[in-house]
Amino acid sequence: MASASFPDDTRFGLRRQARLPGPLRLDSGAALGPVDIAYETYGRMNADRSNVILICHALTGDQYVASDHPVTGKPGWWWRLVGEGKPVDPARHFIVCANVIGSCMGSSGPASLDPATGDPHAMRFPVITIADMVRAQAMLLDHLGVDRLHAVIGGSMGGMQALIWPTLYPERVKSCVVIASTARHSAQNIAFHEVGRQAIMADPNWRGGDYYADGAIPSAGLAVARMAAHITYLSEAGLTEKFGRRLQGRPENPNGSKTFGFDADFQVESYLRHQGLSFVERFDANSYLYITRAMDYYDIAEDHGGSLAKAFTASRARFCLVSFDTDWLYPTAESRLIVHALNAGGAQASFVELSSPFGHDAFLLECPELNRVVDGFLKGGRA
Ligand SMILES: CC(=O)SCCNC(=O)CCNC(=O)[C@H](O)C(C)(C)COP(=O)(O)OP(=O)(O)OC[C@H]1O[C@@H](n2cnc3c(N)ncnc32)[C@H](O)[C@@H]1OP(=O)(O)O
Ligand SMILES: N[C@@H](CCO)C(=O)O
Numbered sequence: 336m337a338s339a340s341f342p343d344d345t346r347f348g349l350r351r352q353a354r355l356p357g358p359l360r361l362d363s364g365a366a367l368g369p370v371d372i373a374y375e376t377y378g379r380m381n382a383d384r385s386n387v388i389l390i391c392h393a394l395t396g397d398q399y400v401a402s403d404h405p406v407t408g409k410p411g412w413w414w415r416l417v418g419e420g421k422p423v424d425p426a427r428h429f430i431v432c433a434n435v436i437g438s439c440m441g442s443s444g445p446a447s448l449d450p451a452t453g454d455p456h457a458m459r460f461p462v463i464t465i466a467d468m469v470r471a472q473a474m475l476l477d478h479l480g481v482d483r484l485h486a487v488i489g490g491s492m493g494g495m496q497a498l499i500w501p502t503l504y505p506e507r508v509k510s511c512v513v514i515a516s517t518a519r520h521s522a523q524n525i526a527f528h529e530v531g532r533q534a535i536m537a538d539p540n541w542r543g544g545d546y547y548a549d550g551a552i553p554s555a556g557l558a559v560a561r562m563a564a565h566i567t568y569l570s571e572a573g574l575t576e577k578f579g580r581r582l583q584g585r586p587e588n589p590n591g592s593k594t595f596g597f598d599a600d601f602q603v604e605s606y607l608r609h610q611g612l613s614f615v616e617r618f619d620a621n622s623y624l625y626i627t628r629a630m631d632y633y634d635i636a637e638d639h640g641g642s643l644a645k646a647f648t649a650s651r652a653r654f655c656l657v658s659f660d661t662d663w664l665y666p667t668a669e670s671r672l673i674v675h676a677l678n679a680g681g682a683q684a685s686f687v688e689l690s691s692p693f694g695h696d697a698f699l700l701e702c703p704e705l706n707r708v709v710d711g712f713l714k715g716g717r718a
Pocket of ligand 2: 394396568696
């Protein structure tokens, strides 16, 4: 097995890029190669390579799990969970986080260049699945000389990847942490994604996906897609607490009459517009199409003759499932289904529903209880 060397040790994230020859055989029957994977590592691999933790990111996340983002300048998206003294700790663990294939932060995706033509793949990039993302991660781990993961951890779409890992590579996963996630995308999830995709495709700048040459990108469509999706990451209680029906920036009329109109009169509108606009600055519209599609096709039971339990029969991993009580995108019932299936197959699975007013995105926010659960679970596996 060819193995990358790691001369340096860092607690702050090393930016790395691998070009793997492939071919990566995809669920669609297509093959991808070479495969570029952009990833970060934190900490040092121990002598027997038993301290490796793979972190899987969500839909619009990336490899910058605990280091400042090069585009937004913001701290890594899971800095609360990953870092010195945190549950996933570079002082103890060798942490790998890779940009999924199909995305746009350096891994192969629609915006990357097709080596055969020198042009961006655009919509000629093959349709991928969550399992394909996991296969690409396995290729990266082969490249790093990692046979077995101490743990694979992810939230949302990252949780989907984490859950697929022991089904595809049962011998390679010791522990699996799945947060705010599901074993299959529901009709409602698919419906929301389709709204976003249609918004992108209806943007005159989309042009069948070939918009890279002149800089006229489908920003309006992508912003609307993000606005619609962002609502699903929140909760009614969270929105009420944050914004209520409060207005912003409306001028006082001297005669006391009200001003009506279609500007962002409500704070929540202004907030959503901000989320849409800032998203466009950091994400590629075609990647959004590909990754949401991958999530829609995700159904672990379907890939195992309709039985979720069957998917895990070869696995000896320990599992930890976490849901949030206000997450209506991947509600607690979805996690319970997974736990029942794991228990039915005799797997060791712990489950906790945490309370938060912030809906699905609670897994990204301050939640000491989440840290305690993950810390306790990982230490139970004696890392
Ligand atoms: C999961 C992964 O793998 S990575 C991807 C995760 N990252 C994202 O999804 C990024 C976008 N999402 C968010 O920001 C999510 O809400 C969270 C959960 C990540 C962060 O939540 P919070 O810290 O509570 O931030 P919040 O949702 O309040 O958004 C703050 C932003 O809204 C802006 N904002 C707040 N109120 C308003 C308003 N009335 N009008 C306009 N903008 C507003 C703030 O100025 C801030 O802007 P900035 O992000 O450009 O600095
Ligand atoms: N808000 C996060 C989680 C979505 O599941 C993201 O954009 O990736």
